[in-house]
Amino acid sequence: MPIQYYIYFSLALFSIGVIGVLTRRNAIIVFMCIELMLNAVNLLLVAFSKMHHGAAIANNATSSAGVEGQLFVFFIMVVAAAEVSVGLAIIVMMYRNTHSVDINFLNRLKN
Amino acid sequence: MNAIIFSAILGVVMMFTGIFTNKKPVITLTAIIALVVLLSMNLLNSHGIFSIQIDTKGLLHFNKMGMFFNTLLIGATLIFVLLSGTEIEKLSDKTADYYALIFFVLCGTAILTSFNGMLMLFLGIEILSIPLYILTGSDKHNLKSNEASLKYFLMGAFTTGIMLMGIALLYGATGGFGLTNVGTGALPPSSGVQGATFLQVAGLLLLFAAMCFKVSAAPFHFWTPDVYDGAPSVFTSFMATIVKAAGFFAFIKLFSANASLLGPTWTILLSFVIVATLLAGNITAVFQRSIKRMLAYSSIAQAGFMLFALYSNNDLGTEGIMLYTVAYCLATIGFFAILMKVKDYTFDGFNGLASTQPVLAFVATICLLSLAGIPLTAGFFAKYYMLASVIKAGGPIWIVVVAVLFAAVSVYYYFKVIQSMYFKEGQPETSEITSGFKMGLLVLAAGIILVGVLPSIVLNWFYF
Numbered sequence: 203m204p205i206q207y208y209i210y211f212s213l214a215l216f217s218i219g220v221i222g223v224l225t226r227r228n229a230i231i232v233f234m235c236i237e238l239m240l241n242a243v244n245l246l247l248v249a250f251s252k253m254h255h256g257a258a259i260a261n262n263a264t265s266s267a268g269v270e271g272q273l274f275v276f277f278i279m280v281v282a283a284a285e286v287s288v289g290l291a292i293i294v295m296m297y298r299n300t301h302s303v304d305i306n307f308l309n310r311l312k313n
Numbered sequence: 314m315n316a317i318i319f320s321a322i323l324g325v326v327m328m329f330t331g332i333f334t335n336k337k338p339v340i341t342l343t344a345i346i347a348l349v350v351l352l353s354m355n356l357l358n359s360h361g362i363f364s365i366q367i368d369t370k371g372l373l374h375f376n377k378m379g380m381f382f383n384t385l386l387i388g389a390t391l392i393f394v395l396l397s398g399t400e401i402e403k404l405s406d407k408t409a410d411y412y413a414l415i416f417f418v419l420c421g422t423a424i425l426t427s428f429n430g431m432l433m434l435f436l437g438i439e440i441l442s443i444p445l446y447i448l449t450g451s452d453k454h455n456l457k458s459n460e461a462s463l464k465y466f467l468m469g470a471f472t473t474g475i476m477l478m479g480i481a482l483l484y485g486a487t488g489g490f491g492l493t494n495v496g497t498g499a500l501p502p503s504s505g506v507q508g509a510t511f512l513q514v515a516g517l518l519l520l521f522a523a524m525c526f527k528v529s530a531a532p533f534h535f536w537t538p539d540v541y542d543g544a545p546s547v548f549t550s551f552m553a554t555i556v557k558a559a560g561f562f563a564f565i566k567l568f569s570a571n572a573s574l575l576g577p578t579w580t581i582l583l584s585f586v587i588v589a590t591l592l593a594g595n596i597t598a599v600f601q602r603s604i605k606r607m608l609a610y611s612s613i614a615q616a617g618f619m620l621f622a623l624y625s626n627n628d629l630g631t632e633g634i635m636l637y638t639v640a641y642c643l644a645t646i647g648f649f650a651i652l653m654k655v656k657d658y659t660f661d662g663f664n665g666l667a668s669t670q671p672v673l674a675f676v677a678t679i680c681l682l683s684l685a686g687i688p689l690t691a692g693f694f695a696k697y698y699m700l701a702s703v704i705k706a707g708g709p710i711w712i713v714v715v716a717v718l719f720a721a722v723s724v725y726y727y728f729k730v731i732q733s734m735y736f737k738e739g740q741p742e743t744s745e746i747t748s749g750f751k752m753g754l755l756v757l758a759a760g761i762i763l764v765g766v767l768p769s770i771v772l773n774w775f776y777f
Contacts, residue, residue, distance in 0.1 A: 209485070216478055223471050232467055239474035243481045250485040257488075271484055274432055278477060281439045285470055288446050292466050295450060296459045305463070 208249035215242035229293050229303040233286075240282050247271045247278075314365045314375065315358040316351065316383050316423035323347040324416030331409025337402040341394070344412040348391045351419070355383050371491070374429035378631065381775050382562050383426045385635065386555050389642040390419060393551060396650040396753050400547040404451060411451060414444035415551065422559035431480045431490040434563060438476070438527060441559065442469050445552060449544040461543025468536045472526040479519030486512035492570050513574060521582070524567065528560040530620060531589035534613045538597075541609035549605070550649035553612045554642040561619050561634065569626045583624050584712055590617035591719040598726050605658045607726055608648070611684065614723055615641055618699050618716065625702035632772050633698030639764055639771050640691035644683040647757045650750075651677045656742040663730055664739025670746065674734040676754040681727040683761045686720050691764035696720060698768075 215238060222235030251271030258267035297303055330343050358364040359380035394401075394415075402408050421441030428434045446469065450462025484490060526533040541549045572579045594614030601607040619641075622634040651673050655662055667674035683690035700713050733739075764771055 205485075212481075216474075219474065223467075229463065229467070233470075236467070236470045236474055239471070240477060243474065243477040246478075246481045247484060250481065250488075253485070254488040267488065270432075270490055274480075274484070274490065277432060277436060281436070281473075284439070284443055285466075285473075288443055289466050289470065292446060292450055292459075292462050295453055296463050299454065299456055299459055305467070 205249060205253050208246065212242045212246035212249070215239075215245070227304055227306055229296070229305050232305065233289055233293070237282065237286075240278060244275045244278055247275050314367055314373070315354040315363070316380070316387070317420055317427070318365055319351050319354045320416050320420040320423055323351055324413045324420065327409055327413040327416055330412075331407070335406070337406075337408050340408045340412065341398040341402060344394055344398070344415075345391070347416070348387065348394060351416075352384065352387045352391060355380060355387055359384065372430055372433050373424070373427045375427050378775075379426040379562075382558075382635070382638070383423055385638055385642070386422050386426075386559060387419060389555050389558075389638075389646065390415065390551075392643070392757065393555070393646050396646060396750070396757070397547050397550060397653065400653050404545055404547070405453075407451075411448065414448055417444045418448075418551075418556065422555065425559045425563040428563065428566070429492050431483065431492075434567065435477065435480065437563065438560075439473065441556060442473075445556060448548045448551070449540060451548065452545045457543040458545060461540045464536060464543075465540045468526070472523045472533075475519050476523030479516040479523060482512045482516030482519065486510070486516065492567070517571060517574060520567065524560070524564045525586060528557060528564055528616055528619075529613055530586050530616050531593040531613070532586075534590065534593055534616075537613055538606055538609040541612065542603070542606045546605060546649060546653045549609070550646055553608070553649075554645045557612065557616065558638040558642065561616075561622070561638075565623050565626075565634065568623055572626065580624070583620065584709075587617055587620045587624065587712065588715055590614070590620060591716060595719045595722045599722065601726070602660065603658050604652060604660060604663065604730060608645070608652075611723065611726070612645070614719065615684070617719070618696060621699040621703050621716070624708060624712075625699075625706035627702055627706050629698060629702035629705050632775070633695065633702050635775055636691070636698050636764070636768055636771055637695040640683055640695040640761070643691060643757060643761050643764070644680040647754060647761070648677055648680040648684070650754065651680075654743050654746055656744065660729060660733050661739065662741055663733040664737040664741060666734040666741045669741060670743060672751045672754065673743070673746070676758045677734065678731050679758040679761055681730055683765065685724045685727040687724075689762060689765050691761045691768070693765055694768040
């Protein structure tokens with residue numbers, strides 16, 4: 203499959219994530235949209251990794267080019283997991299105090 | 314390498330300190346000793362006497378400048394803990410955990426001063442940010458702290474996503490994550506993708522937006538006032554100085570290597586960001602009633618000045634960012650240490666501080682003069698070097714004039730505090746102030762004036 207399909211698909215997923223973050227008011231859904239953005243990046247990295255690998259083995263059959271893209275994906279997964287653990291703890295902390303996970307609440311700070 | 318390894322180990326050590334003892338002064342003392350160890354290890358490394366060598370396969374690159382910057386940041390943290398350690402103790406009974414998180418943040422800054430590729434940039438920023446989300450929300454039963462933490466977290470994670478998209482696009486265009494091959498790598502013709510430069514430019518712009526967010530440059534600064542205002546003051550002081558300086562270092566390192574890819578657009582883009590940052594920071598700071606919030610906006614304004622180092626991208630700019638880090642960290646840490654002792658954070662809360670606490674008022678005045686950039690304080694030469702570097706790099710004069718005008722605006726809101734302290738009547742409520750704290754403040758003020766009179770001290774040390 204041509205690489206363009208992967209790029210368009212990843213960008214679509216990423217845009218859905220961005221739009222979700224900007225429009226939704228529920229902290230958990232915003233959080234899910236951020237995860238969607240990260241996973242769109244993961245997909246794109248793997249697709250590019252395969253593309254670079256394919257290009258490299260055309261010249262040199264034993265080349266390992268492109269492997270770092272997939273390694274990066276693992277790091278993103280680990281960091282995303284760390285972020286989830288901290289983020290959910292923060293959301294739980296807020297829920298305990300306000301009994302709501304609505305982020306409209308955040309605008310109170312401005313005053 | 315020493316700084317990265319020891320900050321991580323000492324962070325774990327601090328965590329265990331909390332198990333073995335409940336005495337808060339003991340924990341603070343351990344943290345101070347640990348910071349001294351970390352500082353000396355980093356100094357030994359930068360002088361090449363003792364350094365742990367690990368083959369990082371080119372992911373990290375340790376140069377003199379990075380290690381010197383690390384020394385500055387660890388030194389600033391040491392001053393911060395010495396002055397404000399008692400405030401950390403007051404927050405809750407989890408003192409050891411806060412110190413552990415501070416050490417993990419320092420691990421992130423150590424990575425950010427030595428990264429040599431996108432992977433380490435990403436990991437450094439995340440190691441820096443995740444402990445900060447926790448520190449921001451550490452005042453668990455305070456709604457403001459909760460909101461600040463959630464806001465910082467959601468915004469931070471969102472920008473991480475944007476930054477990663479930028480990195481992924483750059484990877485697609487160049488086939489590598491190296492710092493220097495971003496601009497050079499060409500797509501293999503067999504890939505079938507046309508217009509690879511478009512991917513590169515889009516990736517760099519996304520990275521630029523994400524880094525602007527991390528250093529709170531306009532138009533991505535909107536989170537800063539809320540987060541700095543809502544976080545416990547002691548951690549605001551930490552965030553506004555050490556973390557911001559590390560972010561700037563990474564920003565400059567990343568874009569001094571790759572900005573040429575954007576061509577003339579780069580200068581236009583950066584001038585826009587600088588002017589917008591100066592405008593948003595300074596003008597909004599004028600209208601604040603809370604000093605803490607005023608300082609949050611002023612930190613945006615100072616970020617505008619620090620961006621000049623990115624604009625000029627020469628040796629003078631590098632020296633400038635070093636001096637700026639020293640001047641800004643000393644003054645902000647000192648002023649926050651005083652602010653935390655005063656009960657009321659509004660301007661009225663400072664009325665008459667000079668008559669009840671002359672030492673505090675005097676040191677606060679020195680800090681504010683330094684932030685405003687008045688001659689004979691460290692802030693003057695910091696600002697001077699920044700502007701001189703832009704002129705040396707052949708930058709336009711108008712941007713220098715704009716910067717000086719905004720520096721003049723900043724004098725207004727800094728002097729409003731001095732006016733409250735010296736020329737207004739009042740009985741400000743302060744918490745207990747020890748003579749050791751006063752001594753520390755006076756030493757800090759002496760340091761600010763010393764750097765202001767002889768900036769070559771810092772700079773010669775850099776070239777040691």
